[in-house]
Amino acid sequence: MAATSEPITTRRAGRPRDPGADGAILRATLDLVAEVGLSGLTVDAVAARAGVGKATIYRRWPSKEALLFVAVATLSEEPPVPDTGSVRGDLMELFAGMIDRFADERSGRLVVEMAAAAAQDPALLELQREFVDRRRRSGRGILRRAVARGELGPDVDVDLVLDLIVGPAAYRCFLSHQPITPDLLVRALDLVLAGLAGTAPEVDRSPGPG
DSSP states (O other), rough: OOOOSSSSOOOOOOOOOOOOTTHHHHHHHHHHHHHHHHHHHOHHHHHHHOOOOOOHHHHHOSSSHHHHHHHTTSSOOOOOOOOOSHHHHHHHHHHHHHHHHHHHHHHHHHHHHHHHHHTTOOHHHHHHHHHHHHHHHHHHHHHHHHHHTTTSOOOOHHHHHHHHHHHHHHHHHHHHOOOOOHHHHHHHHHHHHHEEEEEEOOOOOSEEEO
16 A cells, blocks of 8 residues: 555546545544544544545545544644753754644554554554654754764764653553653753763662562
């Protein structure tokens, strides 16, 4: 299945394309996935809720999974790179909205459904990687700027740092289903930055029992 993150523009001659149809279809997709999950989502249901025909959807997206990825991408634009004067302030501002989305039941379910679909389809997995990469560009820019001004060492692994900051929220969203509280980002970020500065608490490396 060849999925695409852009609407398919090649179509037969007919009535002019309704510019409002895309938005209605994407909103209907998000609402339905939040209600019934991807397994319960059908193109018929999306078409009915959006007030369009099934052919209108299939001219734009080849599958409900591809439609889901485009719909989720509309939830937030690529964030701008904040410049608060410190790497901590920049990362706090950048990731605050993302943590809120993980914590929101509707948005969290959409992220889980998107990941589940990508695990089953290589084309969708590539779309997911592109989606995640776009979200990470601002974070990489912040960390590289922090290196340039001496806040972080020159050998910092920027992608690993981003993984460590986001990891606790992602783990709770996908696996443990523990609450994603507002202070989770603060605690994760401060631990990571303390570790980079060499001031993290000592880890007990003594052998365990037995």
